[in-house]
Amino acid sequence: MSIEQVLFYVFAVAIVASASAVVFLRNPVGSAMSLVACFFFLAGVYVLLWAHTIAALQVLVYAGAIMVLFLFVIMLLSLTDTGPLVQLTPSRAAGALAAVAVFSALIVALKKLPDVAPGWTADPSQVARFGTIQYLGEVLYTKWLFPFEAVSLLLLVAIVGAVVVAKPRI
Amino acid sequence: MIPTSHSLILAAALFAIGMLGVLVRRNALVAFMCVELMLNAANLTFLAFARERGDVTGHLSAFFIIAVAAAEAAVGLAIVIAVFRARGTVNIEEIQSMKH
Numbered sequence: 001m002s003i004e005q006v007l008f009y010v011f012a013v014a015i016v017a018s019a020s021a022v023v024f025l026r027n028p029v030g031s032a033m034s035l036v037a038c039f040f041f042l043a044g045v046y047v048l049l050w051a052h053t054i055a056a057l058q059v060l061v062y063a064g065a066i067m068v069l070f071l072f073v074i075m076l077l078s079l080t081d082t083g084p085l086v087q088l089t090p091s092r093a094a095g096a097l098a099a100v101a102v103f104s105a106l107i108v109a110l111k112k113l114p115d116v117a118p119g120w121t122a123d124p125s126q127v128a129r130f131g132t133i134q135y136l137g138e139v140l141y142t143k144w145l146f147p148f149e150a151v152s153l154l155l156l157v158a159i160v161g162a163v164v165v166a167k168p169r170i
Numbered sequence: 171m172i173p174t175s176h177s178l179i180l181a182a183a184l185f186a187i188g189m190l191g192v193l194v195r196r197n198a199l200v201a202f203m204c205v206e207l208m209l210n211a212a213n214l215t216f217l218a219f220a221r222e223r224g225d226v227t228g229h230l231s232a233f234f235i236i237a238v239a240a241a242e243a244a245v246g247l248a249i250v251i252a253v254f255r256a257r258g259t260v261n262i263e264e265i266q267s268m269k270h
Contacts, residue, residue, distance in 0.1 A: 008172045012180045019184055019207055023191035028199050035203050042210055045180070048172060049221040054213070054232045061236050066206070066243045073247045074199060077254050087196070087263075095193025103186035110178050118171070120224030131220075136229055144230055151237045158241035166248035168255065 008048050014041040028074045032067060039063040050131045177218035185211035198250050198260040202243070209239045 018041065021034035039062045046055035120126055129135040140148055184207055191204030213232040220228025254260050 005172060008176065012176075015180065016183055016187070019187045022200070022203055022207060023187060023195065028197060031200050031203055035206065038207070039210070042214065045177070045214065046217055049177065049217045051217045051220065051229055051232070054217060054229055054236075057233065057236055058213075061240060062206070062210075066240055069243055069247060070199070070203065073250060076251070077199075077260060079197070079199070079260065092194050096190055099186050099190035099193060102189060103182055106182035106185070107179065110175055110182065113175060113178070115173070115175065116222055118222050118224060126224055130224060130226065131229060136226060136233070139226055140230055140233070147234060151234055154241050155237065158244050162244040162248035165245065166251045 004048055008045065011041045011044045011048070014038075015045070028079060029071070032070050032074060035070075036063050036067050039067070052131055053133045053136050054131075171221075174218050174222045177214060177221075181211045181214040181218065184208075184214065196261050196263050198253070198262055198265070199247075201262065202246050202250070205246075206239060206243070209235055209242075 015038055018034045018038040022031045022038065025031045025034060039058060043055040043058040043063070046052075046058060188204040188207030188211060191207065192201050195201050195204065213235050216228040216231045216235070220226060220232075250260055253265060257265060259265070
């Protein structure tokens with residue numbers, strides 16, 4: 001087993017463990033911290049998939065900005081969670097069953113995927129530029145310019161919407 | 171290299187855990203965090219296929235998902251704050267009517 005595979009399995013176990021901690025910890029701050037850990041391990045997997053730029057963005061935007069926003073809101077609301085962690089009402093039991101069913105359906109579907117050997121790695125020029133910030137930028141600002149601008153508009157609308165919704169009085 | 175199917179199974183597990191959290195937890199904030207988990211599962215799938223095909227489009231899709239997740243988190247948390255101000259709770263069980 002190569003070092004790459006060993007690292008992948010270590011990260012995979014850590015991801016599943018920290019994601020389960022997000023769901024099953026009682027304290028929301030604990031959930032948020034394990035979510036941060038989960039994002040870091042995911043960034044590690046992204047690096048193993050040769051997506052260095054996205055891994056950096058994952059740490060900066062997800063683990064940095066979004067989780068700080070979550071922690072701010074948790075502290076602002078200062079919630080005290082009493083009562084059982086999960087009350088097993090019929091609808092919740094159905095939800096848990098649905099999650100298990102989706103997982104098994106996904107596994108069955110993935111088993112049918114053909115295993116494509118990545119032949120493109122034979123070309124050194126493609127390997128050298130794959131996932132670099134320069135090549136991503138070239139494609140983003142030529143082929144994907146319109147979606148990029150649409151996302152900037154979306155972020156603007158989200159900022160205005162968040163202020164309007166959260167402020168008691170404008 | 172890592173087989174693509176292993177990354178995809180990991181993504182499926184992450185998605186199922188996130189879905190379980192959304193459907194089972196009562197705290198709206200934790201449910202939101204589980205939505206982020208599901209979005210990350212989608213990201214992982216895109217990146218795994220990008221690695222397999224040598225196609226950088228998967229990376230850009232992941233980039234856009236991150237941007238949309240940031241927008242979603244901002245608006246969603248604003249709604250959580252507004253609901254908390256109006257009802258004094260973020261427990262999903264107690265927020266059942268659309269009336270103010």
